[in-house]
Amino acid sequence: MRTVDLAATGVRELNRRLRSAADDPSAQSWLVTNPKGAHAIAAGLTRPVRIQIDGHVGYYCAGMNQAAAVTIDGHCGTGVAENIMSGLVRVRGNASQSAGASGHGGLLVIEGNAGPRCGISMKGVDIVVGGKTGHMSGFMAQSGNLVVCGDAGHDLGDSIYEAAIYVGGSPASLGADCVEKDMTRKHRSRLRDLLSRAGIEIDPDRFRRFGSARKLYHFRVDHADAY
Amino acid sequence: MGAVDPGRLRPSHTFPAHVLAEIHRAADQGVYEIRGFGTKRPLPGFDDLVFLGASMSRYPLEGYRERCDTGVTLGTRFASKPLHLKIPITIAGMSFGALGANAKEAIGRACTAMGTSSTTGDGGMTEEERQSSETLVYQLLPSRYGMNPDDLRRADAIEIVVGQGAKPGGGGVLLGQKITERVAGMRGLPEGIDQRSACRHPDWTGPDDLAIKIQELREITGWEKPIYVKIGASRPTYDAALAVKAGADVIVLDGMQGGTAATQDVFIEHVGIPTMPALRQAVEALQALDVHREVQLIVSGGIRSGADVAKALALGADAVSIGSAAMVALGCNKAVHVEDYRALGTEPGYCHHCHTGRCPVGVTTQDPELEARLRPEQGARWLRNYLTAMVLELQTIARANGKSHVLNLEPEDLAALTVEAAAMAGIPLAGTDWIPGRG
Numbered sequence: 001m002r003t004v005d006l007a008a009t010g011v012r013e014l015n016r017r018l019r020s021a022a023d024d025p026s027a028q029s030w031l032v033t034n035p036k037g038a039h040a041i042a043a044g045l046t047r048p049v050r051i052q053i054d055g056h057v058g059y060y061c062a063g064m065n066q067a068a069a070v071t072i073d074g075h076c077g078t079g080v081a082e083n084i085m086s087g088l089v090r091v092r093g094n095a096s097q098s099a100g101a102s103g104h105g106g107l108l109v110i111e112g113n114a115g116p117r118c119g120i121s122m123k124g125v126d127i128v129v130g131g132k133t134g135h136m137s138g139f140m141a142q143s144g145n146l147v148v149c150g151d152a153g154h155d156l157g158d159s160i161y162e163a164a165i166y167v168g169g170s171p172a173s174l175g176a177d178c179v180e181k182d183m184t185r186k187h188r189s190r191l192r193d194l195l196s197r198a199g200i201e202i203d204p205d206r207f208r209r210f211g212s213a214r215k216l217y218h219f220r221v222d223h224a225d226a227y
Numbered sequence: 228m229g230a231v232d233p234g235r236l237r238p239s240h241t242f243p244a245h246v247l248a249e250i251h252r253a254a255d256q257g258v259y260e261i262r263g264f265g266t267k268r269p270l271p272g273f274d275d276l277v278f279l280g281a282s283m284s285r286y287p288l289e290g291y292r293e294r295c296d297t298g299v300t301l302g303t304r305f306a307s308k309p310l311h312l313k314i315p316i317t318i319a320g321m322s323f324g325a326l327g328a329n330a331k332e333a334i335g336r337a338c339t340a341m342g343t344s345s346t347t348g349d350g351g352m353t354e355e356e357r358q359s360s361e362t363l364v365y366q367l368l369p370s371r372y373g374m375n376p377d378d379l380r381r382a383d384a385i386e387i388v389v390g391q392g393a394k395p396g397g398g399g400v401l402l403g404q405k406i407t408e409r410v411a412g413m414r415g416l417p418e419g420i421d422q423r424s425a426c427r428h429p430d431w432t433g434p435d436d437l438a439i440k441i442q443e444l445r446e447i448t449g450w451e452k453p454i455y456v457k458i459g460a461s462r463p464t465y466d467a468a469l470a471v472k473a474g475a476d477v478i479v480l481d482g483m484q485g486g487t488a489a490t491q492d493v494f495i496e497h498v499g500i501p502t503m504p505a506l507r508q509a510v511e512a513l514q515a516l517d518v519h520r521e522v523q524l525i526v527s528g529g530i531r532s533g534a535d536v537a538k539a540l541a542l543g544a545d546a547v548s549i550g551s552a553a554m555v556a557l558g559c560n561k562a563v564h565v566e567d568y569r570a571l572g573t574e575p576g577y578c579h580h581c582h583t584g585r586c587p588v589g590v591t592t593q594d595p596e597l598e599a600r601l602r603p604e605q606g607a608r609w610l611r612n613y614l615t616a617m618v619l620e621l622q623t624i625a626r627a628n629g630k631s632h633v634l635n636l637e638p639e640d641l642a643a644l645t646v647e648a649a650a651m652a653g654i655p656l657a658g659t660d661w662i663p664g665r666g
Contacts, residue, residue, distance in 0.1 A: 011446065012446065012450070015446045016449075019449070039439045039442055039443065040439070040442050040443040040446045043443050043446045043447050044376055044443075044446060044447030044448070046376075058439070059436070059439045059440075059443070060430070060439065060440070060443040063443050063447065064376040064379075064447055066376060066377075078430060078431070078436070078439075079430035079431070082429075082430045083371060083374055083376070085375070085376065098429055098430040098431075101371075101429040101430040102371035102374060102429050102430070104374075104375075104415070117429065120429040120430075121370070121371055121425065121429040123371070123415040124415060139429075140425060142414075142415045142416060143415055161416060161417065161420075162416075162417060217403075217417070217420040217421065218403060218420065218421050219258070219421050219423075
């Protein structure tokens with residue numbers, strides 16, 4: 001494992017090393033120390049390297065991740081794993097707003113709580129939150145799965161498209177066009193798989209499923225009050 | 228029944244025919260009008276300015292022989308690979324979805340031939356436009372449809388879209404009839420639904436966040452690509468300054484005459500300010516921060532001719548961007564296939580039906596039969612011809628004002644024809660030294 005101390009090496013140099021070492025078999029595992037809330041740590045990775053970040057990070061950690069496995073042993077700022085394409089990003093602590101925003105694929109695990117707009121505009125990513133999520137989570141979520149083991153904040157799944165949201169606790173309220181749906185065997189199986197991949201042990205039978213009523217897919221004046 | 232005296236048919240100024248028709252339509256449908264194209268109302272603009280030309284105190288350059296350069300470099304502030312364009316006219320972001328693939332390819336080919344850039348749009352980058360465009364600007368939009376880090380890296384510049392002149396503060400609309408299988412696949416949406424783009428980015432709000440977002444994009448692309456910030460013309464004094472503060476290499480300022488594929492008519496006609504005053508305010512903001520020319524300024528919204536380009540450059544822009552005019556060069560509103568215009572309830576010259584997907588000339592459509600009416604080779608030829616003519620016009624004006632480079636055009640070369648234009652552009656009213664608001 002290679003170690004980079006961000007107290008001595010800037011983010012720009014760290015990211016340069018991570019990119020340039022991507023094809024080096026001896027540089028597949030990294031430890032980053034003293035992140036101290038720096039932004040864009042490990043952003044734009046493209047190879048299946050493993051990164052362990054020992055501390056709290058700022059905005060956009062592991063942004064647009066492709067293939068890499070990034071573990072943040074701390075809390076993280078806005079937009080962790082934003083637009084993630086593939087790979088795994090795990091936050092041991094809490095995540096601020098817009099976690100996994102517009103993610104296209106891969107898995108984001110937040111073992112603590114997530115702030116507002118978790119999974120906003122998600123496009124295929126799977127997100128598992130061990131605790132609670134803030135308001136407007138799953139806003140305009142297009143596809144993928146958002147699993148909230150605790151409670152969800154107000155306006156969950158507002159203007160949701162084809163994503164699925166599973167909540168182990170209860171949502172404070174549902175957003176426009178978001179409705180509760182049947183929890184079928186297929187969905188329970190999918191949820192069990194997601195929880196297993198996230199390493200979170202919780203009974204899938206506790207969860208309820210939410211998704212789109214598909215009433216706002218075509219603008220009709222009769223639905224104007226929903227906006 | 229007596230005969231109607233035409234002299235007694237006095238139309239209402241407050242309720243002219245188009246207002247009456249719109250009220251009737253709204254009463255029928257109970258919803259706002261959605262349409263494409265840009266503003267139709269009269270607005271103060273570059274037609275209200277003239278160049279003074281050479282005189283005893285200014286020597287002209289020989290019109291057909293002396294050199295007048297047109298090259299511009301964009302993105303010199305922080306990017307290690309700025310763009311070097313041969314002409315100061317670029318093509319604005321227009322999505323695949325709003326435009327058909329043939330139109331996108333035609334634009335790319337023409338831009339490559341002319342040594343300038345084209346721009347992606349909402350929905351991501353198509354292979355056709357990457358292959359046909361030597362210099363391609365990749366837009367990062369609030370919707371993030373088709374947003375892909377691989378495309379980000381193979382772009383030549385990145386444009387963060389904060390707003391658009393046709394709808395500052397609003398997101399786009401792509402009605403279901405244009406959401407074909409390919410468009411839906413690129414955007415990750417079900418086929419055939421009305422796609423309403425977000426108006427705010429999902430992971431940042433405000434200039435402090437934007438600075439961090441720009442840092443992330445630079446990290447992902449190795450600090451190579453120029454990063455543009457596109458703003459709709461609403462409060463350009465503040466927006467330009469905040470874009471500078473956030474770390475933009477280039478600011479793209481889109482005035483209210485700018486076009487759109489589809490949005491509410493009320494947005495197009497009533498939100499934002501015209502291009503000309505917005506340009507002056509943005510230039511003043513850059514000058515106040517001592518970054519004019521260091522942070523380049525691209526202006527768009529109603530640019531139609533070499534004269535418009537020259538006026539924009541004289542007011543302080545580094546380049547312009549065209550969207551609607553490029554579509555017109557491709558055949559938009561041309562008097563062909565007239566029966567298809569009529570099927571849309573319109574006529575050539577009046578069409579703004581981009582939103583329907585039934586474009587009679589194959590520009591803003593995904594319908595294979597209609598799209599086939601625009602062959603990429605032919606479209607590229609038309610657009611190349613049009614750009615060439617614009618550049619010749621621009622050089623003609625620059626030489627007449629004694630300039631060996633078009634970027635040497637300056638406000639002192641201009642006079643305003645109306646009090647409004649004088650006030651908005653900060654240019655003296657012709658025949659006076661008076662600029663309203665400045666004593």
